Amino acid sequence: MAQSGFARNEQWNGWLFVMPALILLGLFMIYPILWSLWMSFQVGRGMNFSFGGFNNILRLTQDPVFIRALTNTLTFLAIQVPIMLILALLFANALNDSNLWGRSWFRTAIFLPCVTSLVAYSVVFKSMFAQDGIMNQMLMALHIIGDPIPWLADPFWAKVVIISAITWRWTGYNMIFYLAAMQNIDRSIYEAARIDGVPAWARFWYITVPMLKPVILFTTVISTIGTLQLFDEPNLITNGGAPSDSTLTLSLYIYNLSFRFMPSFGYAATVSYVIVVLVGILTFIQFLAARDRRA
Amino acid sequence: MSNPLALIGRTATYLLLLLAAFISVFPFFWMLVGATNTSADVIKGKATPGGALWTNIVVFFTSVDMPRILFNSFFIAGVGTALTLLVSSLAGYGFEMFRSRFREKIFGSLLLMLSIPFAALMVPLFIMMANLKMINTYQAIILPTVASIFIVFYFRQATKAFPHELRDAARIDGLKEWQIFLFVYMPVMRSTYAAATIIVFMANWNNYLWPLIVLQTNEMKTLTLVVAGLTSAYTPDFGVVMVGAIFATLPTLVIFFLLQRRFVEGMLGAVK
Incomplete structure (x- = not known):
């Protein structure tokens, strides 16, 4: 019983130490890179987007x-x-x-x-x-x-x-x-x-x-x-x-x-x-x- | 050394190294001499000291609000470095000291994320900062750099050498985990912190692209941006630009000569 309490504590502490870095990486790396993927299918100027499918990829080739x-x-x-x-x-x-x-x-x-x-x-x-x-x-x-x-x-x-x-x-x-x-x-x-x-x-x-x-x-x-x-x-x-x-x-x-x-x-x-x-x-x-x- | 072939090889080695050393050092000399010459002389390739040093310094200080710019640079680099070291060393320690299968998987995926280019992040990050009304602020520059995967790695590698007996002893003495980190780990690992400080500070001090995008008014600009701005003028005044370049190089140069061994250690960190 005491053993499992200790193990649970270890788990908890492990997460506490790595959490600040993981949250920041999620916010400033994973979220933007995924957003960027979504954006690459959008066309439009400035802040007006609309879904453009593969238009951007076609545009690349030309x-x-x-x-x-x-x-x-x-x-x-x-x-x-x-x-x-x-x-x-x-x-x-x-x-x-x-x-x-x-x-x-x-x-x-x-x-x-x-x-x-x-x-x-x-x-x-x-x-x-x-x-x-x-x-x-x-x-x-x-x-x-x-x-x-x-x-x-x-x-x-x-x-x-x-x-x-x-x-x-x-x-x-x-x-x-x-x-x-x-x-x-x-x-x-x-x-x-x-x-x-x-x-x-x-x-x-x-x-x-x-x-x-x-x-x-x-x-x-x-x-x-x-x-x-x-x-x-x-x-x-x-x-x-x-x-x-x-x-x-x-x-x-x-x-x-x-x-x-x-x-x-x-x-x-x-x-x-x-x-x-x-x-x-x-x-x-x-x-x-x-x-x-x-x- | 009696072998004539060996002698030729030896001479060739010295010639190669002398040439490399000359090419490596010459631009520094050029920067120093350039600061003493007028812009026209710099462009004409005058390699001897001239008499325009004082004029260049005066022009530089009248066109640039130096106290403010230096504050911006030191604040961004200083606070950014302190936060990066704290957050990334916590994570490096956490990954090494508290292992679990799930966290090992996360660590493995961080390795892959190391190759995400900043060029792919800058557009969404900019829009994000615009939505948060953080354009032209210090936090917009600092926040995205704080969790550095490279430094997390560096600390995890270094933590492998941290004696486990110290942690066990501290636990028996009843210290909590955060106390062990703060009062045992950090003091013991101070040379790791010193080496990491140097690389992170240098990266922050020299950062150009992200501040160029985010910092838009003159009173928020860093020294790097100001020197870049002087250069991209239609007809740059090269004598003045050299004065700026010297100021921009000085902090990292001083750190390098004071802490040469740590400096190199820090750069090697990732592959140890």
Whole structure:
């Protein structure tokens, strides 16, 4: 009898501790995401909704601005995430060598960009990539380019600027995850490989990378989710997707549809569900890929 | 080191790291130098300190109500952080210490919810806040961020290392569950709290999209919004913008250099 009273008490206490968080998550996450699903089937402007069935989804397929935003977002994802993660892995591998001179200095320097606010660094990048700015001057002084590049005025180079900016901001962040994981790998595995004459690149490829698989998966997933939601940089560095929507992302488009033009919340919700579906599919594929390679 | 190939590899490593370090640090240098130059000089790529620092500071402080803006930023980030830590650590502790099959299922579904993008929430959240007449208020910014799944995870992971004997001893001493949390758990876990404080404060301080949507009048704006506003002017005054950028970066930079180890610990929290 006393036992069951204690057990009931435990149950009660368990709920009390988790309840505030669950209520808030219900209010500000589950309720809005479900509401958003309902809204994605509504058409109309401002606060006047009416049921539109699959009209919004049809509109997606015929909306050139949406197609462009989707293509841009996927381009950023496909190019930026691999570059950043490979760089992070290389830096982490180099810094994992305890004989390296100035190791903690290098680590701090490469990590430093993570400390900046997105807005502050976007501003700094915008000024660096001006037509007569420091970037063009340095590249011309080094004879890498002959003529100044119209970084922010050309659709291709504007994408390059956005990709460089995000890579600058997040490489150190991912590097820290890899470094921490590398320090957990048993040293004796490397010693054994070294004695057997395994060269450094092979030790990296056949020992380090497989051992880091869970962390690589984790960083790939969070980078994918982050890049699919890209907003701050294109809004600030390229003034909301300029030139001619070449850096317009899905998040920017949702923002424009809801808050910049005459609001069409229903359609914005449909676009936002495209991100939800993409995150779901890509995360699923990444988990599958990680499992396959292990087998 | 007698092997010439190893020597080449070593040199290449140092060159790569030096280049990476230079690229990482250069924008900070550019921000500092930019604050001392006129806007025209910043755009022209002048990389040497100029004499416009004082003018830039004066223009910044006359165009921005700095005490009010700083109050907004610190209030939102400070209160938001305190509430997030309280609510999320309660949940992390609850999930780990009081296990039940049903709660484990809920915890599992939280894992899936971690991948819900904010972009999908912003429209309904905005309409919700408009219906509640909370547009342009502090609570509209703070409330949706308080229950952080990431921080709940972080605390649950950390709680695994919390010695159960302490809880048993406290129970024998007749402490109630909330007292155990408040007087035993929280003091013991203070380094976890410190690390979580850093990441949550930083996220709140730097938050841009949600405040951009919700905060609409100048006297409610945060420093992040003000700097962004100066940048998106038709012809931004870059010298002044750099002064703003320095102010926006300073708090997190200071925290980073004072508590470097905790800072990194906090970021790693989720995968430990």
